[in-house]
Amino acid sequence: MTTLNTTLPARVSPLVGLRQTASLAWRGLVQIRHNPMELGDLSFQPIMFVLLFTYLFGGAVMGDPVKYLQFMLPGIIVQSGLMATMNTGMGLSTDLHKGFFDRLQSLPIARWSPLAGRVVSDVVKQGWSMTILLATGYLIGFRATQGVVAVLAAFGLMLTFSLLASWFAVFCGTIADEPEKVMMYGFTAIFPLSFLSNAYVPTATLPGWLQAFVKINPVTQLGDALRGLLTGGPVAQHALLGLLGGLVIAVICAPLALLRLKRR
Amino acid sequence: MTKAIVAEGLVKSFGQTKALDGVDLAVSSGTVLGLLGPNGAGKTTAVRILATLLAPDAGMARVGGLDVVKDAHRVRSLIGLTGQYASVDESLTGAENLRLLGRLLGMSRxxxxxxxxxxxxxxxxxxxxxxxxxxxxxxxxxxxxxxASLIGRPKLLFLDEPTTGLDPRARNEVWEIVRGLVAEGVTVLLTTQYLDEADQLAGEIVVIDHGRVIASGTPAELKRQTGAQVLAVRPLLDGDTEKVRAVVAELAAKAELENGFITARVTDPAVLPAVVRRLDDAGVTVGELALRTSTLDEVFLALTGHRAEDSVEVTK
Known part of the structure; x- marks a missing residue:
């Protein structure tokens, strides 16, 4: 038996790992078929946010809803992207508690593929939400002025940031003793981060002490980079600072999350 | 016979709790080992270590001749795991769950x-x-x-309390499946809280408590050791109690009075007809008479002198 078993492969090749990741990402997406509510969450929520902010605050903040929409839509994209990363944490927490994670860990598959599969399917879902946000904005007057390539770059930038930031969600998923708590932890961090930024209001209108925080907030930087790509303005420095923020989140949270998973 | 599973001196602690405190196990290829113990005894921890989900603090384990820590990936391609954990994705259909696992194991669509x-x-x-x-x-x-645990046709199967919470019919169905697998040559390590289940399925039983092995052997050996069955007799008339006690005491080791019943641990099923005959000879009218399998609690009492405590289960 011993001689026989040592001829088995001792690890998974990266290519096979990617295929396993694809299978697990499929799993995350096929769930939508059984739970159409999830698609609703991914679609109606963005529509509602855009309409609500545009027509409720547009007049007050900038005297004109469409002018405000042009300013604020990139900000909504960042906030809803950050919120969406929490789905990754919720899903992971559910897998941990329902035992599906252990099932996967007992299979001869790449150690990283369950997590990667989940993240990939969530990034796809997030791309969908971002499309809905832009489409809704377009219908009520938002115009991307920098061309198709810039719009695609905006998608790329936002999804890359989400990939990095989702490590925070993954960490929340590993520490929450029930899936619902993940959302609680997540919102506690994401609400202040996304509102204490220039996502919804120009920085100049804020008191000085608040401006100091708003300016270093990665949400501000990323929002400005998206503004640059969608409606014109400087991009490179904001994008780099935004991604740097995401990287800091990942560098802090990823080792903690992996340690938690290993020590269970 | 080759050993499909060997564990020596497994130790695992979670904070202050010692879940495993030096557990040795050996399962021969193609047989069923029943790991019997109350909640919190360490059964689940042992299975998690053998299934490569958890690394032991000390000791070593080999599955299919491979070290579960150093050769974890290879071990995973030999085993199937079913239990309280190791479940399926509830939001997928049954077919989707199985197809997903098949794909993950490298099968074509x-x-x-x-x-x-x-x-x-x-x-x-x-x-x-x-x-x-x-x-x-x-x-x-x-x-x-x-x-789900059988997709890859594993040679070794870990079943962690496969029937806990099932009704008798569903339990029988699971037992039939396990018997079928064993007939095909699969080696099974089964944890259970039910002596009955271990007796039904396992060729060998290991009893653990507080992370230690406290007894092991074939079901027959274990029963001899502990008195696998309990004889209980209640005379119709209270006045006959002493007569009954005398009769039972003659045939079984220790007769006790409990809620109007005279009870005794017995290992020989022939005791039952003998008791009936002697009671009849003594002119005692029997109100109730039963021979039932010892509960895990009774086995524990016999083995350890303490009842199986309902401590908090250590599942992590």
Missing amino acids: PDARARAAELLRGFHLDDAADRAAKTYSGGMRRRLDLA
Whole structure:
């Protein structure tokens, strides 16, 4: 038996790992078929946010809803992207508690593929939400002025940031003793981060002490980079600072999350 | 006979709690080992270590001749795991769950589909194949869990309390499946809280308590050691109690009076007709007479002198 078993492969090749990741990402997406509510969450929520902010605050903040929409839509994209990363944490927490994670860990598959599969399917879902946000904005007057390539770059930038930031969600998923708590932890961090930024209001209108925080907030930087790509303005420095923020989140949270998973 | 599973001196602590405190195990190829113990005894921790989900603090374990820590990936391609954890994705259908696992194990799409269909049919789940697993009954869920662990035709199967919470019919179905697998040559390590279950399925039983092995042997040996059955007699008339006690004491080791019943641990089933004959000879009218299997509690009492405590289960 011993001689026989040592001829088995001792690890998974990266290519096979990617295929396993694809299978697990499929799993995350096929769930939508059984739970159409999830698609609703991914679609109606963005529509509602855009309409609500545009027509409720547009007049007050900038005297004109469409002018405000042009300013604020990139900000909504960042906030809803950050919120969406929490789905990754919720899903992971559910897998941990329902035992599906252990099932996967007992299979001869790449150690990283369950997590990667989940993240990939969530990034796809997030791309969908971002499309809905832009489409809704377009219908009520938002115009991307920098061309198709810039719009695609905006998608790329936002999804890359989400990939990095989702490590925070993954960490929340590993520490929450029930899936619902993940959302609680997540919102506690994401609400202040996304509102204490220039996502919804120009920085100049804020008191000085608040401006100091708003300016270093990665949400501000990323929002400005998206503004640059969608409606014109400087991009490179904001994008780099935004991604740097995401990287800091990942560098802090990823080792903690992996340690938690290993020590269970 | 080759040993499919060997563990020596397994130790695992979680903070202050010592879940395993030096456990040795050996399972011969093609046999069933029953790991018996109350909640919190360390059964689940032992299975998690053997299934490569957890590294032991000390000791070593080999599955299929491979070290579970150093050769974890290879071990994983030999084993199947079913239990309280190691479940399925409830939001997917039964068929989707099985196809996903088939794909993860490297099957082509048509192969995964065919294997899933085969298992669903074999486990009488074909009618529910396209329903989300969360709509399944307890028995169906357990059968799907089992099917999920069999996708890759594992040579070794870990079943962690496979029938806990099932009704007798569903439990029998699971037992039949396990017997079928053993007939095909699969080695099974089964944890259970039920002596009855270990007796039904296992060729050898290891009893653990507080992370230590406290007894082991074939079911017959264990029964000899502990008195596997309990004889209970209640005379119709209270006045006959002493006569009954005398009769039972002659045939069994220790007769005790308990709620109007004279009870005694017995190992020989022939005791029952003998008791009936002697009671009849003594002119005692029997109100109730029973020979029942010892509960795990009684086995524990016999082995350890303390009852199986209902401590908090250590599952992590």
